[in-house]
Amino acid sequence: MTRSIVLVVLGLTTIWAILVGIGLAIADGPVKLTNGAQTPGISIRGSEQVRGKLTKVPAEKTLLPHDPKGHHQAIDSAIGPGGAVYVNQATLMCKSTDGEAPVEPGTSANGGSAGASPSRGVGFQRRERRVDRAVAKRARSAAAHRRRRVIFNDDSEELAREEANTVDGFVSVRLTPMVGTQVDTICWSALAIWGDAPVYDSKVQPLFGKPAHGGEAPGGDLYVHYAANAKKMIEAGTCPLRTVIQFAHKHEMEAFASIRMNDVHDSFVPGIQTIWKRNHPEYLVQTGGKPPIHKVYVTAQDYAHQAVRDRKFEVIEEICDRYDVDGIELDYIRHPVLFSSVIQGGSATDAEVAIMTSFMDRIRSRMDQLGTRRKRPLLLAARVPDTFDQAKKIGLDVQAWLKQDLVDILIIGGGYSPFSLKLNDIVKVAHRHDVLVYPCINSGPLKDFTSVDDLHIAARAVAMNWRSAGADGVYLWNLGTTFNHDRGQAYLKNRATYFACLRDIGDHQTLVNRDKLYAIDGPVFAPYVLVSTKSPLPVTLSPNTSARLPLVVADDLKQATRAGSLRRLELRLALTGSIQIDSLVVRLNGVKLVTAKLVRNDAGQAHSSFNFAVTAPPLKQGMNTLQIGLKDGTKSAQPITLRRVHLALDYK
Incomplete structure (x- = not known):
């Protein structure tokens, strides 16, 4: 019971x-x-x-x-x-609502002393007046508009390294290389890389590892050190979250605590489901006998329950009260199923949307109270789906949030179709309410669309497009998270490759006249289709019709051509199926491309790759239309599918 x-x-x-x-x-x-x-x-x-x-x-x-x-x-x-x-x-x-023994006043959920914290469930709860929203807005606006070129989401994966049990060992892995780059804000995952439990010195919820999960090393062999390192740092008085905050402030960066609002890695990673979840299956989403929209979401918590919302609220409240953070990031993309209605394939009801708006108001009000008390505002960022409609479908009325001053920063999307993301309308509405916009670059999909070696120049292209659409900067997700914990030279090479983009993608001036790799997005990772812009690729080609594909290029090609600064423009196509080069018909903005070379035609593997020389014009700044088809009479033993389109801009 x-x-x-x-x-x-x-x-x-x-x-x-x-x-x-x-x-x-x-x-x-x-x-x-x-x-x-x-x-x-x-x-x-x-x-x-x-x-x-x-x-x-x-x-x-x-x-x-x-x-x-x-x-x-x-x-x-x-x-x-x-x-x-x-x-x-x-x-x-x-x-006590978690099925565990209650936390007595003055004690920690992890066994330590809670001190005099007024957080709920820890000692005396101080009653505070509701802060005037307009007054709080003025203070927050000044803080929000500081220089913030790149927001770096750090998933806390560095704790998995054996050496990350001291301050020096912890910061050297990922934080130190950010110094001197364009990273102005670090969002550090306070509820672990997965497993939905604190990896900071929480007094309201049990620590990641045995207290929260019942096992010493949740997550398997690669994460054997993760829980132990967090515990050791906390016991030494060097809580990982506090260490990140101190590091950021020392180097004139912001520090946000990132809160994964509904992490479901426990649906497939062994040993990381919390005791609380196991004791309260009634608080999880229910499929109602229907197939779930995706099986990974079956362990999601249902925000229709007050207890679910309270558990997130108490963590947010505690961090804002006890830690010198500059703000909180609410990550609704990890993971984006908040209600049973959504996992069953439907949309959140009006009542469920209202629940989430009220929840956001509750968070905003409490953060304003705590910010007023400490005489320094607390900013609230939210990571939401690619469009307002997609957000509302899962229960998030982002437009209402903007009107009611419930957020300061919008982080757009999961980064699963970055070249297809349409930002103009979002930026226009957000800026009308003095809210900043930071779209998400996810290194995983970007690497898959291009390659690890091309990640830097592809990130430049994405950032250039978004800056031209009015974005205030970029947000990075999973950059350099290898999950295989390379050591020595392999790790240093990996970090250098991924982190190279940190020196130029956050500022328009450092993007001008730099090599870039534009692309057309490939398929979206299945669990995130419901929150991502539909991607144009792959597309099957036929002799009778042409595929029309959008290709957005933010570089000022006319100016670059006039200045003679362009060295090469090259369109690169990759197809599944083996065909001859003269079987393809390619037009750019209505102009047929004729200068091409065969890069690969592997009949055994059924892959073909072709590169076309391009000039500007017909290539232009802004939206371009690419038409690709097959000549009449083209025959192939298997379907011909266009799976990749790249446009390389090389400057002198």
Whole structure:
């Protein structure tokens, strides 16, 4: 049986109210006032005066009507001589909702001392006034508009390295190489790389590893050091999150705590499902007997439940209260199924959308309170799907958030179709509300569309497109996360290859006249189709029709041609199926391309690659249309599928 233990401390916040002569009607059921009003949630049962002594009147726990944002209260009332009603009010100090033993005041969920933190579930909860949103907005706006070229999401994977159990060993892996680059903000994953449990010194939830999961090394052999390193750093007084914050501030960077809002790696990675999830299957999404939209989401938590929202809120509140962060990132792309209605293939209901908007308001209000108390604003960033419509379908009314001032920074998408992302409308609406926009470059898909060696010049092309569309900078996801923990020279080479882009992709001026590799997006990774822009490739070619494909190029080709700064423009096509070069018909903005060379024609592997020399014009700045088809009468033993399109811009 799930234990839910509530500790009520009387005397700290006790209010004695003597209600005399106001016409209270004492009877079974709710208390009714003489004007017909009703006090919500207060139940008086079987009360009477006995021999002139006070008679205890049991009352139900309620969220008091005078403060809808307040914490749960307890009411104890009694009837005195002459019919006077005495009311004793007390705040519920500690509440265990995770099936574990309750956290006593002044102690840590991990066994340490909690100190005097006012976080919910840890000691006394201070009641604070709601901050005027307009006043808070002015303070946040000034902080939001600091220089922020590149936001680097750090998934905390460096903790998996054996040497990352000291400050020096921890920061040298990934953080130190960022110094001197265009990274101005680090978003560090406070709830682990996966497993939905703290890897910081939390007092409200158990630490990643045995306390949260029941095992010493959740995640398998490659992560044998992860939990142990986090624990060792915390015990040494060098909490990883605090270390990241101190490192960032020392090097004049921002530090955000990144919160994965619904991590589901536990659906396929062994040993990382939390004890809380195992004890509360009723809080997970339900398929209702229907096939899930994707099997990885079957362990997602359902945000229709207050307990699910409370668990995320208490982590956000604690970090903002106890750590010197500059802000919080709410990562709704990890993972984007928040309700049972969505995993069943439908859209979030209006009521579910309202739940999430209210939840965002609750987070914003609390962060504004804590920012006001510390006299330095706390920024709120949210990582959301590629479009407003996709976001609302999963329960996130981003446009309402903008109107209600619930976010300061929008991080757009998972980076699964970066060249297809349409930013102009999002930027226009966000900027109207003084909200900044940072689209996501995901190194995994970008590497797959190009190659590891071409990642840098491809990232330049994506960043150039987005800057031209009005984006305020770029956000990087999984950059250099190898998951195989290379050592020595292999690791150094990998890091250098991935991190090369950090020196120029965040500023328009450092992108001008630099080599780039533009592309047309390939297939989106299946679990993220519901939050990503549809990609144009792959497409099957036929002799009777031509595929029309968009190719966006932000470089000022007219100026570069006039200045003679371009060395080469080359269109590169890769196809599945073996055909001859004269079987392809390729037009760029209506002009047929004729100068081509065969790069590969492997009949055994059924792959063909062709490169076409291009000039500007017909190639132009902005939107280009590429038409690709087969000549009439072309025959092939298997379908001819266009699977990759690259445009290389090489400058002198």
